[in-house]
Amino acid sequence: MFDLSFVWNGHSILFLILAVCVISGAVFMLNFSKIIHMVVSLAFTFVGLAGVYVLLEAEFVAAVQILVYAGAISILMIFGIMMTKHDELEESPRIQWKGVFAALGCVALFVAIFFAIRSTSFPTAPATGPLAEDNTLELGKQIFTAHVIPFELLSVLLTVAFIGAIVVAKHEDAEESEAVSSPSQKEAE
Amino acid sequence: MSSMLASYLTLAAILFCIGLYGVLTKRSAVIVLLSIELMLNAVNLNLIAFSKYGVVPSLKGQVFSLFNIAIAAAEVAVGIAILIALYRNRGTTNVDEFNELRN
Amino acid sequence: MESVYAQYVWAVPMVPLLAFLVLTLARCVVKGSAAFIGVGSSLIACVLSILILLERLMANTDVYTVNVEWLSFGTVHFELGYELTNLNALMLVIVTVVSTLVNLYAKGYMADDERQTVFFAYIGLFTFSMLGLVISPNLLQLYVFWELVGVCSFLLIGFWYERPAARAAAKKAFIMTRIGDVGLLIAILILFWQMPNHALDFQSIAQVFASVDTMSQFGISAGLATWIASLIFLGAIGKSGQFPLHTWLPDAMEGPTPISALIHAATMVAAGVYLVARTFDIFQVSQTAMFIVASVGGFTAIFAATIAVAQRDMKRILAYSTVSQLGYMMLALGLGAVTAGIFHLFTHAFFKALLFLGAGSVIHAVHTQHIFKINGRARHMKITAWTFAIGALALSGVPPLSGFWSKDAILSVAWESNKLLFVIGVVTAFLTAFYMSRLFFIVFTRTKRVHTESVDSPIHESPAVMTIPLVVLAILAVVAGFVYTPFYSGFETWLTGVAASDHTNVIVIIVSTLVALSGIGLGYFIYGPNGVREDQWSSVIKPLYYLVERKYYVDELYKLFAVYPLKVLGKVLDVFDRYIIDGLVRYTASCTVQFGKLFTRMQNGQLQSYGLLSVCGFSALLLLLLLLGKGLW
Numbered sequence: 001m002f003d004l005s006f007v008w009n010g011h012s013i014l015f016l017i018l019a020v021c022v023i024s025g026a027v028f029m030l031n032f033s034k035i036i037h038m039v040v041s042l043a044f045t046f047v048g049l050a051g052v053y054v055l056l057e058a059e060f061v062a063a064v065q066i067l068v069y070a071g072a073i074s075i076l077m078i079f080g081i082m083m084t085k086h087d088e089l090e091e092s093p094r095i096q097w098k099g100v101f102a103a104l105g106c107v108a109l110f111v112a113i114f115f116a117i118r119s120t121s122f123p124t125a126p127a128t129g130p131l132a133e134d135n136t137l138e139l140g141k142q143i144f145t146a147h148v149i150p151f152e153l154l155s156v157l158l159t160v161a162f163i164g165a166i167v168v169a170k171h172e173d174a175e176e177s178e179a180v181s182s183p184s185q186k187e188a189e
Numbered sequence: 190m191s192s193m194l195a196s197y198l199t200l201a202a203i204l205f206c207i208g209l210y211g212v213l214t215k216r217s218a219v220i221v222l223l224s225i226e227l228m229l230n231a232v233n234l235n236l237i238a239f240s241k242y243g244v245v246p247s248l249k250g251q252v253f254s255l256f257n258i259a260i261a262a263a264e265v266a267v268g269i270a271i272l273i274a275l276y277r278n279r280g281t282t283n284v285d286e287f288n289e290l291r292n
Numbered sequence: 293m294e295s296v297y298a299q300y301v302w303a304v305p306m307v308p309l310l311a312f313l314v315l316t317l318a319r320c321v322v323k324g325s326a327a328f329i330g331v332g333s334s335l336i337a338c339v340l341s342i343l344i345l346l347e348r349l350m351a352n353t354d355v356y357t358v359n360v361e362w363l364s365f366g367t368v369h370f371e372l373g374y375e376l377t378n379l380n381a382l383m384l385v386i387v388t389v390v391s392t393l394v395n396l397y398a399k400g401y402m403a404d405d406e407r408q409t410v411f412f413a414y415i416g417l418f419t420f421s422m423l424g425l426v427i428s429p430n431l432l433q434l435y436v437f438w439e440l441v442g443v444c445s446f447l448l449i450g451f452w453y454e455r456p457a458a459r460a461a462a463k464k465a466f467i468m469t470r471i472g473d474v475g476l477l478i479a480i481l482i483l484f485w486q487m488p489n490h491a492l493d494f495q496s497i498a499q500v501f502a503s504v505d506t507m508s509q510f511g512i513s514a515g516l517a518t519w520i521a522s523l524i525f526l527g528a529i530g531k532s533g534q535f536p537l538h539t540w541l542p543d544a545m546e547g548p549t550p551i552s553a554l555i556h557a558a559t560m561v562a563a564g565v566y567l568v569a570r571t572f573d574i575f576q577v578s579q580t581a582m583f584i585v586a587s588v589g590g591f592t593a594i595f596a597a598t599i600a601v602a603q604r605d606m607k608r609i610l611a612y613s614t615v616s617q618l619g620y621m622m623l624a625l626g627l628g629a630v631t632a633g634i635f636h637l638f639t640h641a642f643f644k645a646l647l648f649l650g651a652g653s654v655i656h657a658v659h660t661q662h663i664f665k666i667n668g669r670a671r672h673m674k675i676t677a678w679t680f681a682i683g684a685l686a687l688s689g690v691p692p693l694s695g696f697w698s699k700d701a702i703l704s705v706a707w708e709s710n711k712l713l714f715v716i717g718v719v720t721a722f723l724t725a726f727y728m729s730r731l732f733f734i735v736f737t738r739t740k741r742v743h744t745e746s747v748d749s750p751i752h753e754s755p756a757v758m759t760i761p762l763v764v765l766a767i768l769a770v771v772a773g774f775v776y777t778p779f780y781s782g783f784e785t786w787l788t789g790v791a792a793s794d795h796t797n798v799i800v801i802i803v804s805t806l807v808a809l810s811g812i813g814l815g816y817f818i819y820g821p822n823g824v825r826e827d828q829w830s831s832v833i834k835p836l837y838y839l840v841e842r843k844y845y846v847d848e849l850y851k852l853f854a855v856y857p858l859k860v861l862g863k864v865l866d867v868f869d870r871y872i873i874d875g876l877v878r879y880t881a882s883c884t885v886q887f888g889k890l891f892t893r894m895q896n897g898q899l900q901s902y903g904l905l906s907v908c909g910f911s912a913l914l915l916l917l918l919l920l921g922k923g924l925w
């Protein structure tokens with residue numbers, strides 16, 4: 001019905017190892033009970049994904065992936081966890097119908113996507129040479145020539161998002177302290 | 190080489206479904222956000238795989254995934270900020286205790 | 293001769309209708325003058341009817357008909373209109389005269405009632421309906437007015453609706469007459485179905501049913517004619533209180549006394565007799581139907597008369613007397629003597645209205661209807677007593693008062709055609725005389741044995757506004773009989789259009805006179821000033837007395853055989869309705885509610901649940917596509 005053949009070569013073996021890392025990181029994220037462990041295992045997944053990107057000749061994206069995801073976002077998450085109080089144990093012991101249904105739905109979705117992927121014949125690429133001699137250089141050229149307007153818009157978006165984040169997190173704080181605590185307590189704080 | 194593309198896509202699908210499961214079942218809002226990141230990563234993987242093995246291989250997929258990563262970073266920042274604000278108001282970050290949509 | 297007043301016949305019912313509308317719509321404005329409007333309107337109608345009657349008496353005996361089209365369905369036309377015959381004209385006069393006098397009387401009788409305006413409005417509506425019924429040219433229109441008088445009767449019996457008995461009586465009257473009305477309706481439907489051109493007017497009916505030959509010519513079998521006649525008679529039984537549907541009429545005495553006089557003695561209950569007389573052609577072609585009418589009438593006459601002997605309520609005695617006299621009229625009609633029947637209707641209307649109004653006068657003064665509680669206290673009411681005596685004598689059939697002549701007319705017909713019915717008539721006449729004298733002597737002449745009453749407040753005569761109608765009616769009760777004596781038959785010729793011979797029958801005259809006098813004599817012997825006590829003689833024939841006093845247990849029998857089974861059926865249906873029909877409805881409703889609750893629980897406001905649902909739905913759709921083999925795209 002569909003092509004399940006797998007070519008065994010260095011590339012594919014490397015892919016398999018990385019894929020196992022990535023998936024195991026994700027699955028551990030689901031199964032750990034401590035939240036901090038979850039974040040760490042997901043960081044592992046992100047690093048594995050960076051490896052996969054390298055396999056796909058996207059070195060710059062891999063570097064960005066490690067910087068942003070494994071670095072910044074994971075740290076941000078850890079900060080988020082630290083700033084909010086959390087129950088020690090994430091999962092409740094009993095089997096929740098919600099979880100069962102979610103698992104069923106996700107598996108069904110996966111089955112559908114899997115069938116779609118496997119039953120589609122992708123046309124082979126005409127040229128199999130490397131995409132670019134210098135990946136980062138080519139990317140820079142692309143971004144600053146063809147995609148310069150999205151890039152600039154993205155910078156605006158980032159600025160707005162960070163200012164917004166600060167305002168959202170800060171504003172409530174000020175309001176609450178005004179509303180709840182008396183001036184003397186403020187002084188003490 | 191097309192089978193490699195299918196493998197990458199399958200890997201992306203697996204990651205996406207795991208992320209989706211996490212979004213649907215995890216009680217902690219932080220983990221829900223993380224699961225969303227995982228789903229976004231699956232998308233990025235698709236983009237990059239197609240940029241190499243697509244009908245017309247080009248760097249545009251990588252450019253797009255870079256934009257994606259930047260936007261995901263912004264999203265996480267805003268998400269965490271909202272989470273902290275919510276925590277200030279409700280004293281919890283458990284998703285199943287947020288039922289404002291009901292009213 | 294060109295008719296002058298006949299073309300204004302339509303105005304006769306319209307005046308009371310106008311009065312009704314004014315009294316109803318402008319109730320607050322005319323509050324003080326309600327009685328004047330009532331009396332005035334009926335007086336106008338009365339004068340007009342008398343003029344019409346006089347005109348017809350002079351010369352014009354043609355039937356005067358005016359019709360306008362009412363409804364039209366293809367080839368079927370319903371018409372509205374009015375018709376004037378000699379019978380009509382006579383009925384118009386009876387209705388309007390009694391109505392006028394009752395209106396006048398009610399002005400005094402109802403003077404203290406808060407809802408006086410409503411009362412006069414109802415009387416106006418009733419008068420309108422009754423007059424409309426009388427001048428209806430076709431059966432359908434008659435049926436409409438027939439029901440209207442039924443409604444008025446219902447409203448007026450239940451006029452004092454705060455009394456439970458009045459409410460029950462009103463309902464009873466409405467339902468009992470309704471049973472008869474269904475028969476009439478079916479008869480009309482059969483006629484509509486069978487008559488050529490679906491004509492329902494009386495002239496066509498008269499033509500078709502002129503004889504057995506013409507009837508078969510139009511394709512109506514004799515059996516069908518019997519059915520039609522019997523069903524029409526069923527309507528008459530209901531309205532005229534004939535056995536077995538008579539029980540509502542005595543109960544109807546819960547209404548105000550003027551109403552009892554107007555509706556339940558003089559006019560509406562006579563509508564049944566009028567109906568039979570009007571459709572007499574149908575009855576005439578069927579011997580069976582005639583026999584039914586005669587036997588029901590005769591049985592009712594003697595049956596009700598025996599009940600009246602033992603009643604203790606003044607108005608109920610009169611009510612049973614009415615039933616009995618209506619039976620007399622039916623008896624006459626059943627024997628083919630339309631003139632005698634209508635003549636008795638004519639005289640009866642006056643003396644029975646007189647008796648009721650007299651009774652009302654007494655009740656108004658002593659505030660009780662129980663004759664043994666009145667017990668002679670009414671003897672101070674001279675005018676009432678004298679006029680009541682005239683009415684009682686007329687009803688008893690003492691010559692030369694009107695009742696004697698009309699009764700004599702009926703008895704002589706019975707003498708000639710059916711000896712058994714003659715005997716029944718004579719016995720009834722005897723009983724009538726007896727119970728009337730019993731009533732009169734107890735109420736007006738008793739002087740001794742007043743040990744029951746401790747407070748004997750002085751009894752005063754009623755005001756003039758109430759006594760004048762009594763006097764007028766008393767005069768009419770005396771003279772009304774002379775229009776049709778055994779020695780003068782012009783009335784019959786005028787009424788039926790057929791030349792009639794005098795019906796002098798000396799034996800009948802002697803017998804009926806003797807019977808009336810002996811009845812009165814027996815009454816005087818037992819109940820007169822020096823009579824024996826009732827309980828002394830009633831103990832002699834105690835079982836019979838109880839049987840009669842309880843009205844032959846007809847009401848109880850109805851309760852046993854009609855009311856209880858219906859109630860049981862109702863209960864069963866109620867249970868069925870409550871637990872099966874309602875159960876199904878409630879089950880459906882609760883299913884929906886439960887279903888809704890399910891979805892309410894789903895809508896718990898948690899984002900994850902919503903996401904889960906969309907994922908599940910999306911996956912299900914995808915898998916469905918796959919399973920159906922359509923491919924994903």
